Amino acid sequence: MLDCKDDILFFTKQLVNVESIVNTNGEKEIASVLYTLISSFPYFTNNPSHVLKVETKNDPHERYNVLAFVKGTKGTSNKTVILMGHMDTVGVDDFNQLKDKACNPDEIVEEFKKETLPQALREHVDSEEWMFGRGILDMKSGLASHLYLLKYYSEHPEELEGNLVLVSECDEEDGSHGILSALDELKKWKEEHDFEYVAAINADFVSPRYEGDDNRYIYKGTTGKLLPSFFITGAETHVGSCFEGLDPNFIAAELTRQIDYNPDLCNEALGEITVPPVSLKQTDLKPSYTVQTALSAYVYYNFFIFSWSPKEVLEKLKEQAYIAFENSLHLFKERYKKFSELSGEPYREVTWTPRVMTYEEMHELLVNEHGTAYVSHMKDFKENLLLDESLDTRMYAARVVEEAWKWMIDKNPAIILFYSSLYSPRIELSGETEQERNLIEALDYAVGKIQPSYQHPIAIRNFFPYISDMSFVALSDDEKGIQAVSNNNPGWGTKHYVNYQDIRDINVPVINIGPYGIDAHKKYERMEKTFSLEVVPNLTNEVIKKLLT
Template identity: 75%
Template structure:
């Protein structure tokens, strides 16, 4: 085993001490600090072109990635492994009065000794084998593990048969501008240095899957994540004549009831099942208070996938939206009949029918009816909307749908289904290619080797269960699946764009070997040091060695 604990710990502290909250200037600070550190390594002093700090592209913020590579001196192999991890963290507001200590683990842990803590956190704090603080788990200790290996091989290139490429990316916690911007560097280095990318190893955190779970997980591939969104129109009325209209919030509530926590929308593949969707926003679009019911409502949901494509998800959710609409109308009619019976007012047949369209369907309908006039208007509308820099991609998409809806001749209530944010693609690692099979076998051998040196079970699973930048180094979706994203995102090409073909060009199988801990994104975020600082770097190193010393006949 490499004697790495103290050095990885030192790197971890160095990184954690820099407050690098996503979408703040801290992202620039940590990139500069990391670049300065790497520049001090003798290998990069002698090979300065092997290290770069590059600004993200198509980004409304100034921030940077740090990339470097070490060419092995053991033979002439072009086989190359990518080591990747993110520098940014979520915010620190949850630390409340301890915000000033969030990025100072030792001082924080000293103060926490006097706090009222859950029993497990108290046990970890007193054990001497856990570190607390923002970013210690997600994922600066993982980045420190990669940093250690980069430094080690920069000092011992004669032990490396092939090459390793190091990426420390920004903006993982929001829009993944970092890894998406790095794709061009990866692909240009592929051409310039003839790198043959055979695998990528991410170092994001892993946690217990349930209370009492003592497994330390390694993941092959990753879950995909979508943000299906719904623009819902009603029929406005004065609240004093409530049944003369149809409140879109009523339909939205029924839609959330239908979709939220619905196991029918959990995607099972290879014996593993995604958690079902859950709502992330539900609101109407009234700008201020009036006694008129809302004209429209807007809801969106987190949606994880293992094997379904974005096109599959649209089809499933269109069905679910139709069911919800029917249920809402049935309940509305039942309550209207009860009310008329109680009040003595006459019952009037309701004109409403369930109507559900995807954004692509509505847009094509409007183009067919209005031609270039509609297209020109919408393009100008988007240009104007882009001037509002406070508008995020999700609300931008909603406003585009809202504007397009104004062109609909039939204004009866309807649900419009679309995507309003980044699609993080799912990745299946099944052994279907030579590189996938080599990575799976190399990982299995590494786990077998390291398990004898660690007391807790090291277990491999098929899908990393959290959103991560792993999604952007390979692509399991076909062109039809990707088209379902681009053609149903109203902000595509203006507010939001991803060149998925850059991902397809790289298309490298990826696994996650990361630090172990609990309470990521929470005040008591903490990582277990023995596994994170000793086992993780050595596991990763064994995978690298197994991969790069694999010689084909």
């Protein structure tokens, strides 16, 4: 067993002390701190080309990744394990008046001791076993564990058969520009040093899955995340003649009722199941107040997947949207008839019918109807829209669909389905390949070796339940699945682009062995020391040794 607790605690505090909120200059600062620290290790002083600080590509923000590697001298193997973890954190606004202490674990816990707290939280605040602070759980203690192992093997390369690569990436909490840029360096090193990447080990946080859950989880593979989005058009009318039009917000509300928390949209795989989709935004696109109903509405939903492809998700949601449209029209007619009976005004037959199409289907229709005039207009529109820096990828996509809709000849109410943000691919580690089987065997071996000396059960599950950069080192989707993403994202190639071939070129099985704690992304974010600072690095080390022998 490695005696590593004090060293990892020291690294953890160093990293937490740097406020590295995503999309701020703090990401630049922590990259510089980490690069300077690694460069100070004697191995890297003697081998300065083995550590890099590299700026991200195609990124609106200036920020950097830090990558380093140690070549083992125990044998001649080219087998290489990638250790990965992110440096950025979410913001600190939730700390309110304590924001200036959020990144100081020693100071923030003293402030918490002054507060009136629930009993369980009070016990953690008063305990020496827990540490608090922004990023301490998500995931700087995990990164510190990886940093320790890099330093250890840089001092003991004779114990390392094969090679160890550290990737410390930025921007995990937003757009994953960090890991997507780091793929280039990993590919270069693969060619220059003949690295044979056999596995990646992420160190993102793990938490109880339910109240009273005593397990400490290790995850094979990860959930995928999509952001299915819906542009909904109605029929505009004056609110005084409301039944002469169709409010798109009315359809949107029914769509959310149909999709939100719907167990039929949970994806089961390998005996595990995703949580159902839930709305992340619902709005109309009226720029200001008028007494007319909106022309269009916009909604999007979080959608987790284990085994479904992006193409299958579109097919399933197209069905759900049709049901919602049908239900909303039925309810509209029912209420219109009742109003007519109450008011004595005549009821006119409602002629609208449900109409749902994907963005790809609408785009193909418009190309067929208008040809190069439409294509040229949309190209110019998208380029000019990029000048509006207030638009994120999601709102940018909505505006593109809104503009394309203006070219539709048939403007009867419709729902247009598309993707408006980054697809974080699912990774299924099922043992189909030799690399996957070796990694699963190494993980089982490591847990079997460490478990007897640790009091809480260490449980292995198949899918990391949160979004992480694990999604960008392997790809379970085929080409058709990825095309469904690119063909149905209106911002693809302008506001948003991912070279999924870079991921295929690395395509290494990945697991997550990370720190244990509670309340990540919240004010009382905290990390349990024993598992995080002792068990995690030793588990990781046993996996490394097993894989490289």
